[in-house]
Amino acid sequence: xxxxxxxxxxxxxxxxxxxxxxxxxxxxxxxxxxxxxxxxxxxxxxxxxxxxxxxxxxxxxxxxxxxxxxxxxxxxxxxxxxxxxxxxxxxxxxxxxxxxxxxxxxxxxxxxxxxxx
Amino acid sequence: xxxxxxxxxxxxxxxxxxxxxxxxxxxxxxxxxxxxxxxxxxxxxxxxxxxxxxxxxxxxxxxxxxxxxxxxxxxxxxxxxxxxxxxxxxxxxxxxxxxxxxxxxxxxxxxxxxxxxxxxxxxxxxxxxxxxxxxxxxxxx
Numbered sequence: 001x002x003x004x005x006x007x008x009x010x011x012x013x014x015x016x017x018x019x020x021x022x023x024x025x026x027x028x029x030x031x032x033x034x035x036x037x038x039x040x041x042x043x044x045x046x047x048x049x050x051x052x053x054x055x056x057x058x059x060x061x062x063x064x065x066x067x068x069x070x071x072x073x074x075x076x077x078x079x080x081x082x083x084x085x086x087x088x089x090x091x092x093x094x095x096x097x098x099x100x101x102x103x104x105x106x107x108x109x110x111x112x113x114x115x116x117x
Numbered sequence: 118x119x120x121x122x123x124x125x126x127x128x129x130x131x132x133x134x135x136x137x138x139x140x141x142x143x144x145x146x147x148x149x150x151x152x153x154x155x156x157x158x159x160x161x162x163x164x165x166x167x168x169x170x171x172x173x174x175x176x177x178x179x180x181x182x183x184x185x186x187x188x189x190x191x192x193x194x195x196x197x198x199x200x201x202x203x204x205x206x207x208x209x210x211x212x213x214x215x216x217x218x219x220x221x222x223x224x225x226x227x228x229x230x231x232x233x234x235x236x237x238x239x240x241x242x243x244x245x246x247x248x249x250x251x252x253x254x255x256x257x258x
Contacts, residue, residue: 020140022135023136023139023172053147054161054165057169057226057227085160088161089158089161090165095226
């Protein structure tokens, strides 16, 4: 089955979404990440969406769910690299990703995770 | 000039049976939007609206079909997207158009959000017969 790879870097998990995700793939990523947080005892999750040229309500909900689930599992989530056109569209669509921490790029996201630990 | 007063230049049909078809739809809409010279923000808006409405067709309509048309109105050009299903239909359209209204597992932003992302939006639905949603996004002058 098609999957999005999850990499471990120390106490953090790193996901780079590089494909146009269909809904089932997004659901699988949500499940896989939740399992890996527990299995790897991760303290942080960094999701790089710089390659995504669109975030609709389904993908937005997946991002919110991952942030909420990781919080419950004592880990922090930071979403990085959102393209400006995606951000404009997301807000007009009606999504504000409340409760999701964001950073401009991977480097800043990693720095943020370090301060959150 | 009346609302439907334009001609169709090109059209593609995309079947919508599952969530992978929605990805194909997004790619087809993106291609047409680029071809029309839409800005990156306008491309993103119309592709996102297409994704929301395509998902509705799959999830709530039990599948159906989308058509992507390049429309011309005088000197104005745009993309018209139509979504048709023969699903259960929507009993209360006004309620369905409200933010946060959902019958499924979504966030209830599909219809209301795609309406905000479009220049023109129309919906026709008959319970037991099906639903058709049509949106247009014009390229700004």
